Amino acid sequence: MRFLWLIVVLYTVCNHVLADQIFPGHVGATFRSSREPKYQIEFHSEDSPFLPDDDQESIVIPNKNGENYLCFLPKVEKAKSEKPITQLNISSMIVETEERVKLKTPDELLEVLKGSCFVRQEGWWSYELCYQNKIRQFHVEDEKEKAVQEFILGVYDEEATAAFNQNLSDISTLKDHPSKDASQRYHAHQYTNGTICDLTNEPRETEVRFVCSEPRAMISSIIELSTCKYALTVQSPMLCKHPF
Numbered sequence: 001m002r003f004l005w006l007i008v009v010l011y012t013v014c015n016h017v018l019a020d021q022i023f024p025g026h027v028g029a030t031f032r033s034s035r036e037p038k039y040q041i042e043f044h045s046e047d048s049p050f051l052p053d054d055d056q057e058s059i060v061i062p063n064k065n066g067e068n069y070l071c072f073l074p075k076v077e078k079a080k081s082e083k084p085i086t087q088l089n090i091s092s093m094i095v096e097t098e099e100r101v102k103l104k105t106p107d108e109l110l111e112v113l114k115g116s117c118f119v120r121q122e123g124w125w126s127y128e129l130c131y132q133n134k135i136r137q138f139h140v141e142d143e144k145e146k147a148v149q150e151f152i153l154g155v156y157d158e159e160a161t162a163a164f165n166q167n168l169s170d171i172s173t174l175k176d177h178p179s180k181d182a183s184q185r186y187h188a189h190q191y192t193n194g195t196i197c198d199l200t201n202e203p204r205e206t207e208v209r210f211v212c213s214e215p216r217a218m219i220s221s222i223i224e225l226s227t228c229k230y231a232l233t234v235q236s237p238m239l240c241k242h243p244f
Contacts, residue, residue, distance in 0.1 A: 154191025
């Protein structure tokens with residue numbers, strides 16, 4: 001910070017001197033104003049370049065007419081042990097503040113759903129999602145509470161979920177921007193190893209998509225992406241706190 005301040009001060013003096021206080025003289029001479037500025041400024045032409053020492057570094061500074069000057073300044077170094085106490089305190093405060101305001105992950109925000117089950121009825125079938133447990137597709141007769149027909153559309157697969165979201169994270173990093181519009185973004189859980197499908201002879205599986213949506217957590221839709229492979233969308237107001 002001290003180095004930046006030195007540049008600013010010197011830059012201000014340079015502008016002031018260039019505008020008001022440079023008197024005729026030969027190239028390479030030292031020019032001083034009547035106000036005796038704190039810093040000494042020397043100008044050298046390309047034919048007589050300045051040869052800086054090892055303890056100097058360069059910076060390009062324009063004057064008010066847009067002409068650039070290559071300026072050499074002394075390097076300012078300060079041992080870490082000499083850092084002012086106030087600066088150390090400020091640095092500590094910044095680190096502590098960053099830790100306090102660190103965003104929770106989508107899964108951390110969704111932890112409030114643990115132990116909860118959600119049911120949605122669509123025509124003949126009802127669908128039940130028990131968070132991080134399993135998904136059922138079942139039919140209940142009006143006069144009975146027991147399901148007369150039932151399929152498991154998947155059991156929560158922690159490993160497949162982690163792999164899926166890591167892949168999305170890698171893609172997003174490569175693109176350097178979100179892969180979907182805000183209205184289309186979701187956090188997914190994978191449910192696998194459901195009831196064997198008669199048509200494919202493979203276990204049913206479902207991708208559960210948690211989206212930011214008010215006012216309460218609920219199943220908003222379920223679609224069959226392909227034979228015995230489903231996508232179930234859950235409105236999740238708690239995810240509105242995360243900019244994923």
